[in-house]
Amino acid sequence: MPRFENKNKRMLQVQMSNEKIFALAGSMVAYEGNFKFEKSSLGGGGIFKALKRAATGEGIPLMVCQGSGTVYFAREAKEVNVIPLMGEKLFVESSSLLAYDQSVRTDVVFRGLRGMTSGQGLFTTTVEGQGTVTLLSEGPIIALEVTPQMPLCVDPDAFIAYKGNLQQDFIFDVNWKTFVGQDSGETFQLKFSGQGVVYIQPAER
Structure with missing residues (x-):
């Protein structure tokens, strides 16, 4: 199986031996050895799931x-986070994906609720299986634990991913951005309850 490692905090290196991985188009910055790179519309999920991703904007x-x-990947000097999956399902903001194992399956799930008029947050990409996924973040990624006794609310612009037995809901009419002089638009939070981990970035998109 390919070995995913941080070359430094803003660059991913993947060591491969006649293997295959998926990566964000245009993210390869260098390689040592013999490689070929081809456009992919499937992304490890098959034709039906690729069509679903296109239809939902994910x-x-x-x-x-x-x-x-060895091949090296980077994107706009963002930080690279290597996350191993042991049969788990990771719900992730699609724009945060950098590269992942061929063995990892991807899909799109609906996460919206009635009353949501913005497209943001309606659909979420999932990655699942045995393998490695790498995520991009603005600044060091932060893992926050959620327990049944301690739910978590997150600004959707800071959300990266989550895993575990979590319920995601939307809370509307939250105006904290107005307090600090930002144009809030349609203001809402993502609320997570249950048992699991939520990954956020210390910045907004």
Whole structure:
């Protein structure tokens, strides 16, 4: 299986031996060895799931990287976070995906509620299986634990991903951005309750 590691906090290196991974199109910055790169519309989920991603706006411009040696990925000097999956399902903001194992499956699930007029937050990309997924973040990613006794509310612009047995809801008419002089638009929070981990970034998109 390919070995995903941080070359530094803003660059991913993947060591491969005639293997295949999916990565964000245009994110390859260098490689050592023999590789080929091809555009991919499937992304490890099959044709039906690729069509669903396109229809819901969760489409991800992907490429297939195959070969032997070491390949390096980066995107706009954002920080790279390597997350191993042991059969778990990770719910992730699609714009945060950088690269992942061929063995990892992707899909799109509906997360919206009635009253939501903004497209943001309606659909979420899932990655699931045995393998590794790498996520991009503005600044160091922060993992916050959620317990049944301690739910968590998150600004949707800071949300990266979550895993575990969590329920996601929307809370509307929250005006904290108005307090600090930002144009709030349609203001809402993402509320997580249950048992699991939520990943956020210390910045807004």
